Amino acid sequence: MTRGDTTKSRTTNARSRGVRAGVPALTLEEGRQRLHELANRASRLVKPSGSLLDRAQSVGPYRRGGLLLVPEIDAMAMVVRLEQAEQERDGLLDELEDVGIVLLAQERLAEPTPPGRLIPLEELAREFGREHLLAE
Amino acid sequence: MSADLRELATEDERLVDVALGLMVRLRADPWLGEDLWERYNMRPIKDCRKLRFDLPGRRGRPRYRIVYRNEPLDGAPGLVRIWSVGPREDLIAYARAVTRITRESARRRRRT
Numbered sequence: 001m002t003r004g005d006t007t008k009s010r011t012t013n014a015r016s017r018g019v020r021a022g023v024p025a026l027t028l029e030e031g032r033q034r035l036h037e038l039a040n041r042a043s044r045l046v047k048p049s050g051s052l053l054d055r056a057q058s059v060g061p062y063r064r065g066g067l068l069l070v071p072e073i074d075a076m077a078m079v080v081r082l083e084q085a086e087q088e089r090d091g092l093l094d095e096l097e098d099v100g101i102v103l104l105a106q107e108r109l110a111e112p113t114p115p116g117r118l119i120p121l122e123e124l125a126r127e128f129g130r131e132h133l134l135a136e
Numbered sequence: 137m138s139a140d141l142r143e144l145a146t147e148d149e150r151l152v153d154v155a156l157g158l159m160v161r162l163r164a165d166p167w168l169g170e171d172l173w174e175r176y177n178m179r180p181i182k183d184c185r186k187l188r189f190d191l192p193g194r195r196g197r198p199r200y201r202i203v204y205r206n207e208p209l210d211g212a213p214g215l216v217r218i219w220s221v222g223p224r225e226d227l228i229a230y231a232r233a234v235t236r237i238t239r240e241s242a243r244r245r246r247r248t
Binding site: 090093096097098099100101102103104105108109118119121124125127128130133134 | 137138141145152153156157159160163172181184186197201203205215217219220224226227228229230231232234235
C-alpha cells in the first residue's frame, strides 16, 4: 500500500458510516487481493501498537467496513491490556467496597446496640420460615 | 436486618438460606469473616468483619456481603452483631455517594 492509498482510504473511511475514523478502508476486492501481503507484513511485526486500531485495516463493500483486520500481535496485546484493566478495576472496587463499610460503620456503629434492640437469630430464622437452619 | 433479608429474598429466595446459614455458622465461629481492621487501621471498623457469599454453585466472584462486628470490642466476643446484609454493589454505591458529597462540600468550603 502506498502513502497515497492510505490517505485516500482514510478520507473515504472518515466519510463512511460504521467504520472508525482513522482506520484505512479497503473494498472487498482490494482486501481479497492484498490479504497475503497484509498477513505477511503483520506477521513480521515484533512490537505491539499502542491501540488496537493503530494498524487495523477495515474491509467491506464500497469501503464501508464490515470486517476489521488486525495484526495478531496487536490483538493479543489488547487482550493482555484488557485483563490487566479488569484486575485493576476489581482491586479498586474491592477498595471502594471497604470504604463503603468504613463509612457505614461510622454512621451505624458509633455506639453498641442496646441488647433490647437486637433481633435474635432464632427470631429472624422464624420470620423467614428457616428454623430448620438452626438445627444444622 | 429483616429488611435486608427481605430485599435479598426479592432477588432469590435461596440467598436468604445462604445468609441465614452463614449467620448460624457465625455463632460457632465469630472470626469466620475477613478482618477489615487488619487492612484499615481505623477505629470505626475495629472488630468488623465481612463475609462474601452467593448462590451455591454460581461461578464468579461472590456478589453479596454480610458485614458484622464482634461485641464487646475488647476480649472474647459475646455477641455477633450483624449490621448489614446485601449486595456488594450497594456498599460501592454508598461509598461513591458519600465521597461525592464530601468532595462537593469541600469544594464549596474552598469557594466561600
